[in-house]
Amino acid sequence: MRSLLLVPLVLLLATCSPAGPQAVVPQPRPPLPGEMPSEDAFLAEVVRNRGTRDVFLPIVDPVLVGARDDHGIAAGEAVVAVDLGVAQVCYPTHLLNRHEIVEHTVEGLALLATW
Amino acid sequence: MHARELDGRLLRFGHRGWLWHNAYLLYDRETDSIWHHQTGWAMSGPLRGRALARYPTVLTTFGAWAAEFPRTRVLAKPRADRQDLERDTYALRNAGLSFGIGVDLPGAFRLYPFRDLDAAGGLVRETIDGVDIVVVRDAAARAAYAFVVPEGVGTLRLAAPDPDTGGPRVTAGASGTWSARSGRPVAADGPLLRRLHASQWEVHAWERQHPTGSRFRAEDVGVLPGGR
Numbered sequence: 001m002r003s004l005l006l007v008p009l010v011l012l013l014a015t016c017s018p019a020g021p022q023a024v025v026p027q028p029r030p031p032l033p034g035e036m037p038s039e040d041a042f043l044a045e046v047v048r049n050r051g052t053r054d055v056f057l058p059i060v061d062p063v064l065v066g067a068r069d070d071h072g073i074a075a076g077e078a079v080v081a082v083d084l085g086v087a088q089v090c091y092p093t094h095l096l097n098r099h100e101i102v103e104h105t106v107e108g109l110a111l112l113a114t115w
Numbered sequence: 116m117h118a119r120e121l122d123g124r125l126l127r128f129g130h131r132g133w134l135w136h137n138a139y140l141l142y143d144r145e146t147d148s149i150w151h152h153q154t155g156w157a158m159s160g161p162l163r164g165r166a167l168a169r170y171p172t173v174l175t176t177f178g179a180w181a182a183e184f185p186r187t188r189v190l191a192k193p194r195a196d197r198q199d200l201e202r203d204t205y206a207l208r209n210a211g212l213s214f215g216i217g218v219d220l221p222g223a224f225r226l227y228p229f230r231d232l233d234a235a236g237g238l239v240r241e242t243i244d245g246v247d248i249v250v251v252r253d254a255a256a257r258a259a260y261a262f263v264v265p266e267g268v269g270t271l272r273l274a275a276p277d278p279d280t281g282g283p284r285v286t287a288g289a290s291g292t293w294s295a296r297s298g299r300p301v302a303a304d305g306p307l308l309r310r311l312h313a314s315q316w317e318v319h320a321w322e323r324q325h326p327t328g329s330r331f332r333a334e335d336v337g338v339l340p341g342g343r
Binding site for chain 2: 024028036039048050062063064066069074078079080081088089093098100
């Protein structure tokens with residue numbers, strides 16, 4: 001008898017539970033006709049003498065800290081910031097200047113930050 | 116900010132060391148395709164023409180961001196390097212340049228130079244590519260933000276700043292008031308302002324990267340930059 005009462009109770013609680021923050025759904029913005037040059041034209045315009053492959057090394061899977069933790073970022077410093085809905089993350093540009101790429105996963109979202 | 120998953124596969128990226136129109140290029144380790152780091156477009160290689168999904172981001176001050184999002188996670192500077200990381204490598208170069216916010220819509224690119232946004236009073240509302248958008252300047256945070264205006268919202272204007280954060284707010288009267296830094300409504304049950312993809316650009320760099328784009332000019336709405 002108790003188990004018969006529990007099933008509808010669980011279902012009721014499930015429908016009444018407050019919705020948590022929703023993840024922002026990322027959207028691709030593919031090139032429209034005419035917005036991207038032909039591959040040959042693109043490759044002809046590429047400048048190849050400013051650095052080698054991996055001239056900047058990505059930051060991969062860093063440990064993130066809280067806003068009040070010891071992060072070394074002054075209030076007036078520039079950050080690149082993103083609101084994912086389920087979390088917010090910010091990256092100091094002084095550090096990004098050295099790496100230009102950060103790869104990691106936040107709340108199950110596989111992210112690529114570029115600067 | 117891009118999503119690294121494409122067709123159910125996680126891509127890993129490296130810096131190619133090449134530039135195109137002064138923008139650096141990435142490569143993915145899975146196919147060696149060449150990607151534009153800002154648009155997320157594969158420009159060359161097996162994945163040419165594909166686009167990584169993107170999250171809207173802002174370039175702002177840490178103080179402004181953390182005030183708006185106190186639970187934000189932060190990429191910390193390595194302790195050993197903090198003295199070297201106190202200054203902005205490009206500060207001297209950037210001091211003489213003009214910047215703005217470039218908004219990416221599905222069918223259009225449009226730049227809002229900060230100088231023109233300031234001259235226009237800090238808020239511009241336009242319909243671009245059929246989308247009703249609002250662009251708001253936040254000089255204190257050295258930022259600007261772009262959002263889609265929800266349907267049915269009337270005239271938007273700047274409201275009194277947030278008393279806690281000092282951040283700009285926009286209001287449509289009874290239709291709602293929003294924080295411009297987050298797009299979140301002041302009232303708990305109000306609609307969100309959906310953030311648009313928008314990046315800060317040096318004006319001439321944006322023009323070079325977006326030859327099909329358009330540019331907002333304050334004089335087009337009857338205001339001359341500099342308030343003349």
